[in-house]
Amino acid sequence: MNLGRLNHVGVATPSIERSVETYRTLLGATAVGEPFDLPAQGVRVCFVDAPNTQVELIQPLDEKSPIAGFLAKNPAGGQHHLCFEVPDIQAAVAELEERGATVLGEPRIGAHGTPIVFVHPRNFGGVLVELMEEPKGDH
Amino acid sequence: MNLGRLNHVGVATPSIERSVETYRTLLGATAVGEPFDLPAQGVRVCFVDAPNTQVELIQPLDEKSPIAGFLAKNPAGGQHHLCFEVPDIQAAVAELEERGATVLGEPRIGAHGTPIVFVHPRNFGGVLVELMEEPKGDH
Numbered sequence: 001m002n003l004g005r006l007n008h009v010g011v012a013t014p015s016i017e018r019s020v021e022t023y024r025t026l027l028g029a030t031a032v033g034e035p036f037d038l039p040a041q042g043v044r045v046c047f048v049d050a051p052n053t054q055v056e057l058i059q060p061l062d063e064k065s066p067i068a069g070f071l072a073k074n075p076a077g078g079q080h081h082l083c084f085e086v087p088d089i090q091a092a093v094a095e096l097e098e099r100g101a102t103v104l105g106e107p108r109i110g111a112h113g114t115p116i117v118f119v120h121p122r123n124f125g126g127v128l129v130e131l132m133e134e135p136k137g138d139h
Numbered sequence: 140m141n142l143g144r145l146n147h148v149g150v151a152t153p154s155i156e157r158s159v160e161t162y163r164t165l166l167g168a169t170a171v172g173e174p175f176d177l178p179a180q181g182v183r184v185c186f187v188d189a190p191n192t193q194v195e196l197i198q199p200l201d202e203k204s205p206i207a208g209f210l211a212k213n214p215a216g217g218q219h220h221l222c223f224e225v226p227d228i229q230a231a232v233a234e235l236e237e238r239g240a241t242v243l244g245e246p247r248i249g250a251h252g253t254p255i256v257f258v259h260p261r262n263f264g265g266v267l268v269e270l271m272e273e274p275k276g277d278h
Binding site for chain 1: 140141142143144145148150151152153157158161162164165166167168169170187188189190191192194213215216217218221223235238240258260261262263264265266268
């Protein structure tokens with residue numbers, strides 16, 4: 001594969017509402033989506049658009065949320081993952097596994113309605129990488 | 140101001156060479172710049188191009204580097220900052236300070252040759268934000 005678009009930067013936050021207010025007030029964000037729940041992933045998310053990519057604000061839905069552990073270590077929030085687009089998620093998973101990377105679980109539907117997977121941060125120098133199949137309608 | 144382009148995501152690493160190899164092998168990065176030193180900031184950096192933005196790999200030049208402390212806490216490396224473009228760095232600093240944000244130091248020349256500043260992570264929910272004056276030639 002070739003390195004694809006950075007679809008978004010995932011940022012964990014204890015409060016999407018407060019974070020949205022911050023991005024509006026301090027950075028002048030105007031294109032802010034409606035927050036919505038992804039119960040299968042235990043999170044509530046909200047996309048803030050920059051001209052070339054997005055910030056995905058992520059808040060835990062409950063204490064079992066994978067984000068809850070992150071916030072326990074980083075109570076103020078912080079950068080959580082980088083999401084790059086790939087043309088085909090199954091091909092990407094096969095390629096990564098062939099090269100020894102640890103893909104976390106099976107592809108599932110992500111916040112943009114296309115299949116996604118996460119790759120273990122130990123494979124990327126401490127960075128949690130999400131791969132997202134690019135939306136077909138946009139290409 | 141309006142939220143500008145995400146110029147790059149800053150990723151701290153103990154070894155730019157190993158990180159470049161990872162991005163090449165696992166994600167298919169092909170557009171990788173030459174690493175270069177920024178002695179005034181105590182770092183060595185290398186830009187990896189995605190189609191819409193860049194990953195800035197950052198390695199400490201010595202033990203006094205601001206990145207050294209980050210790596211002491213995160214020995215494998217990890218996401219370090221988000222860099223958004225602004226049209227005018229002085230105007231951005233004035234606006235941020237007027238709104239109560241803590242701008243860290245005076246504007247200085249960054250890795251792309253234009254003035255940059257960092258804003259304290261406590262102002263952005265734990266995210267270290269860099270603002271970079273957009274290169275005039277590109278606009």
